[in-house]
Amino acid sequence: MPAGLNVPGISGEDQERIAQSGIDLSRANRCGSYLQMDQDVVHATCKEEGIEVLPYGVAVARYAWLNDYAWNLVPRDKDEITAYVAGQDRPVGYVIIAKKGSKNVLPLQACLFLGRETIQHVHNIVIAEEGAELHLISGCASGSHVGLGGAHYGVSEFYLKDGARISFTMIHTWGEEIEVYPRSAAVLGRDAVFLSNYVCMKPVKKVQMYPAAHLTGENSVARFSSIVIGLPGSHLDLGSRAILAARGASAELVTRAITKGGTIISRGHILGSAEGTRGHLECKGLILKDGRIYAIPEIEGTVVGTELSHEAAVGRIAQEEIEYLMARGLDEETATATIIRGFLDVRISGLPAALQEQIDASIDSADRSGF
Amino acid sequence: MLEIRDLHVEIGEREVLHDLSLSIGKGETHVLMGPNGSGKSTLLMTIMGFSQYHVTHGEIHFDGEEITHLPIHERARRGIGMMFQRPPTISGLSLGKLLAATAGGGDEMVLDLARKVNMDRFLSRDINKGFSGGEIKRSEMLQLMIQRPSFVMLDEPESGVDLENISLIGHTIGQLLDKDVHIVNRKHCGLIITHTGHILDYLDADRGHVMCDGEIKCHGNPREILKEIKTRGYRECLECRQD
Incomplete structure (x- = not known):
């Protein structure tokens, strides 16, 4: 049994917020952990053979070849966020290298904690070498007392070599005054599989992200799943993009969005530029109370032999469904919550049970708060 | 046990049930027949309390209590249950989860009952999603078996069901x-909508009613009514009984 994760100087309440982001502070069910508080790396270890977890600075000093990976997928000058991160004298973040054929049974966890009213910047690089299988949960949270505002700028680059698999599950527990700007991209080799899951059930001022997956290897697969609730005052501009550039590549982009007064923009773009490619984009939204859901699904094919589809729906819970459950004895509130719980239940094939349970726990927590 | 007096019901602006009265005693099973669109399902939905059906006049009493304006779940908790003809699909909600919520736990009991109606393989599936006609009926039966209502309403339990499953559903109903209980000890009662009467091959009904244009126009022995409908059609039956 490993020693618990030492989180210096934060309250029990904030530790709870970290836990809600999927971080197991006991480390009992994780093979390794990375913990960054503001700009300080507090912890970076992994006990799984063949998997290295290093602070960014240590990694680039140790492995010169990392320069071929850094800023290769996300351009430094993409926007002011990337320029800000690229302009740092002391870049901070994590580098995870899953060596050829390695596999973690218990997931690896990365916690990015914002404890002060400042900008937290991170640059992460994740490399899964040939045939490696890596499961990573990223818990992002801010301290409950960061009331006057703060921001998180995060650049993440994922490299999946031939036959590699990465599942990346990101759970946000930010605060009402926090702005969050992830900038992420992945490149997939032959037969590689990338599962990217995003869960946000808590209030946040603004999230803006549009991760892209470049499927350059034949028969590679990418699946983006987002489960979000837009609470009053929240502006969530979310989306994902898949470029199907090799024969047999496929992608699925799935979003479940609920607004209770917040704004959710759900973007999606699939480009089919090679024969035998398939892509499906699905966005379903529920407006529970005011708010706005703006779905922008885009599919673009440039060759014969690509099959792309999209499905988008925004509405409210069908009264017929609520009353059906009430006829089984559930009161209206319970029936409504049960339907919402089901609406958010996106089963992700290939995701380890521990990570699916973590997603379920996030939804359960929102359920207990009455969504 | 169920007493309906002078009931008028509107859907939207249109009155669909007119001055309807019906009484079902403890332990009794009644059958409701009538042409399509005559108001049979509307009557069941109104008794269950669905919001689309507005009672403009009259009363519904159950077990000595007026329930005309009670919410649906309160009626269900007092012992009214319903098998839906076309229940909705609820994405993401598995049959097993709903049964667990209804049963308040007791996974083993749920599984045992599911096996009895060959639905154990469906517990992890979304409710009604991709279910065949027979599977929907068995799912509905299973939900009622867990709920164990004292008054059961069944909307065409045999429609879309093959012969083998009709037998299973008939026996479960x-x-x-309480058909397996001596007649004097029966406590549960029911109201069954049927077009074909096939369900009567598996259980005896005490009384039959024919609905037409939102009114119950005929009462009597269910088998005799069914026989007349089969030979003369609804219009003949109604004219005959009204004389």
């Missing part, structure tokens, strides 16, 4: 209605 019989159990819900």
